[in-house]
Amino acid sequence: MKRLHPLIFAIAASLLITSCKTESGSTPTTLTDALVQAWTFTESTDEGMAQREAEIARLPREKTLFLVGFQWGTPYSFNPLGSWPDWPIRPEFNLMYEQLTVFNSMTNEIEPLIGSLDEANNDFVSIILNPAARWSDNRPLTSADVLFTFNLNLTNSDAPCSYISGVISHLTVDTLTTIVRNENGDSTDVLRKERVFVWVDKEDRNNPLSVLDLISTVPIWPQHVFEPLLRAAGGRISDVVRDPMSRAQVVSGPYNYFMHSNEKIVIRRRDDYWGNDALRGGKLPGPEFITHPIFKGNEHASTALRRGDLDISSNFIPRVWNRPTVDTWFDGPPFFKPGAIPMFIINATRAPLNNKHFRRAMAFAINYEDVKNLAVSGYSTEITSGLIMPLSSELPFFNDEDIQKYGATRFDPEAARRELELGGFTPVWDRKGNLSHVLNASGDTVPPIGIMSPSGWTDFESVVRIAVDGMRRVGIDVRPNFVDASRYFSVKETGDFDMLFDTPASMRSKSTPWARFEVVMSTRNFRPIGQRMQNNTGRWNDPNSANHIPQVDSLLRAIPLMSCENEKREAYALLNRIFMQEQPTIPVVYRPEEFYSFNTRWWSNFPTESNPYAPPRMPVASAGTRMLWEIVPTGGR
DSSP states (O other): OOOOOHHHHHHHHHHHHSSSOOOTTOOOOSHHHHHHHSSSSOOHHHHHHHHHHHHHHTTTTTGEEEEEEESSSOOOOOOOSSSSTTTTTTTTTSSSSOBBBEEETTTTTEEEEEEEEEEOOOSEEEEEEOTTTOOSSSOOOOOOHHHHHHHHHHTTTTTGGGGGGGGEEEEEEEEEEEEEEEESSSOEEEEEEEEEEEETTTTOOOOOOHHHHTTSSOOOHHHHHHHHHHHOOOOOOOOHTHHHHHSSOOOOOEEEEEESSSSEEEEOHHHHHOHHHHHHTOEEESSEEEEEEEEESHHHHHHHHHSSOOOOSSSSOOOOOGOOEEEESSSSOOSOOEEEEEEEEOOOTTTTTHOOOHHHHHTTOHEEEEEEIIIIIOOOOOOSSSSSSSSSGGGGGHHHHHHHHHHHOOOOOOHHHHHHHTTTTTEEEOOOEEEEEOOTTOBBBBEEEEEEEETTTTHHHHHHHHHHHHHHHHHHOEEEEEEEEEEEHHHTTTTSSSSEEOOOOOOOOOOTHHHHHHHOOOOOOOTTTTSSOOOOTTSSSOSSTOOOTTHHHHHHHHGGGOOOOHHHHHHHHHHHHHHHOOSSHHHHHHHEEOOEEEEETTTEEEOOBBOSSSSSSOSSSSGGGGGGGTTTEOOOO
């Protein structure tokens, strides 16, 4: 799809304003009419952009929060209907477009936002909407907006949250009425609240756990803005997203678009945000502006954080203990709260990676202590085998006995050599004792295996190098394959790789650890190499193969419906046992949801282990945004 250049789009809009004006309140007849009617089009000229850049340079530092970690390339679109818009528009963020609720990964609870969780069962999840919720144009945010948003995603495959299809069947609404009397009982008032029921799709996924995730991840859009645009575009989202919407929008969140350039994105506080009174006791967020600079790499961002030019970062920073101006969640190791498992995704369609003994040999060959201490600067607790972390809400499902019996995520070169022998593989060494090549059981040379990772991602590169060194020492012919990030992201879902370093299910949710098993092992919607798969991108356990294990998908379907904790523990133990025996991926290290680091030169009272009023998350998504109302300016001490 070709995108219209913003300036061309602006000229088209302005021409239509002068030649085809519509009456106030009239129905738009073309897409451009609809755009003009929905927003005042103020796309900047070169002169205007230079003036705005000058304004940015004059932004009061004591009123501006500088953060980094979510934007690496030149911004091109802030349209929420796009498949991958720029920060802070993507569905995971809630600074402009908010979700119904937010998930707090520290407490494992769903907390109120536009609404509050009312009931959750195997048939539906209900949310009571906050009657105070309003859009920035002062219109109420109602169930009509919620239904419009979810129905648009349910019925359009190119909608940004179309993945809800198959999880949610439909939504319904009722109204709760409460009679409120004064102290004397001589007058009454009627309080009405809308309640939205999000129904589980029983015919397809039948997964109430995923529904709980979605009420905290799908942003709500204003019906009165986007419905006219879609109507004028004949229902084609692809036409609507041609508009980059690089201007202030009709939003429900506490901030709105202010400006952007090749070097930064800036949003500005909305002092009339409805949640200030309804959710935050009348307080305003501390920062009037939030600026996201766009750096070329981690090193530039690390230097800026150390100097205090950045206030908070989710980028990886090596040896944080050597940076006295940078603080983290914990005062000492592991510095960051673990929450995700980076792992090597293995393409199980390619020999010899389709052999489980070969995969287990690779797992045994990695020096995990070196990965922890050298590659990620000790920012991890000791990793164990399997996909269940011995931490937080996952601890009840953790089975150490099974891990000791079946697990291969431990450094054991002799065990690696035994697995190679069991798989029929023979390493061939040259006269100097270096690995020459590997033979399979038929005597054929096994092709070298590449481990793909984005070049310039220093922590990823270090993990790959340590793994390659360990594997080659036991006789596995693997090599690093560092590529441009665009290449890396383009093949993640199509499967055009041997092995790939990634962090599936990187953010905790109400469905963790189920979500991690689903994204790693599920064969639902299995696709051949070349077609996109979001889950099981290594194509392990092909349903059409002779070695297919149907029990995996049966367990993945059953766990979300279980209410008995003992039953869930048994199901998770069996699923984890299959993972460890088959080793479809290789977990390498524990890492945080985000590398949450901050500098208190300009802002203080960031949440920490000793001050845990919010989770160790950046203040742009989920319960992490609570931080914005709690941090205080220091004056640049």
